[in-house]
Amino acid sequence: MEYVVARIGRPHGVRGEVTVEVRTDDPDERFVPGAVLRTDPAAGQLTVAGARWHNGTLLLTFREVADRTAVEALRDTLLLVDIDEEAQEDDDAWYPHQLRGMAAVTITGTPLGTVADLLTGSAQDVLVVTGTDGREVLVPFVRALVPTVDVRRRKVVLAPPGGLFAELPGDEG
Structure with missing residues (x-):
């Protein structure tokens, strides 16, 4: 099953950084470099290259996106992951x-x-x-x-x- 973990917002700077609206309870573990996310609408998979917090907003960079123009085309794209309910370990967490x-x-x-x-x-x-x-x-x-x-x-x-x-x-x- 797919789960939305973020929505891409506006570009930040000129080097391909983007703001994201976080929709997961553990963004520091979800958005680590190397994490692969699917997109909706489909724009191919995106691989997290970097993540940092700036004034309470999460900023991400992706290996597949090199500059501000490319990031602007992703605005409002949802970032998705597959979840395995059987593997869910925390009894106090639900989707x-x-x-x-x-x-x-x-x-x-x-x-x-x-x-x-x-x-x-x-x-x-x-x-x-x-x-x-x-x-x-x-x-x-x-x-x-x-x-x-x-x-x-x-x-x-x-x-x-x-x-x-x-x-x-x-x-x-």
């Missing part, structure tokens, strides 16, 4: 496609809805849950609010504050 469609329930088992997506953010990720009433609810993906993710049982346990979901009335005072 968005694994979470989509999971049942969302409270700690006591009250159904809250279904996970529609996982939005990756710079500060934290956010679960998008379609509530049983059809509303879209955004839940910060932090342990205090999402204490359990059970991939095998296709269930996410939530501990949201009252009023966030229709099933959990807010304070009336």
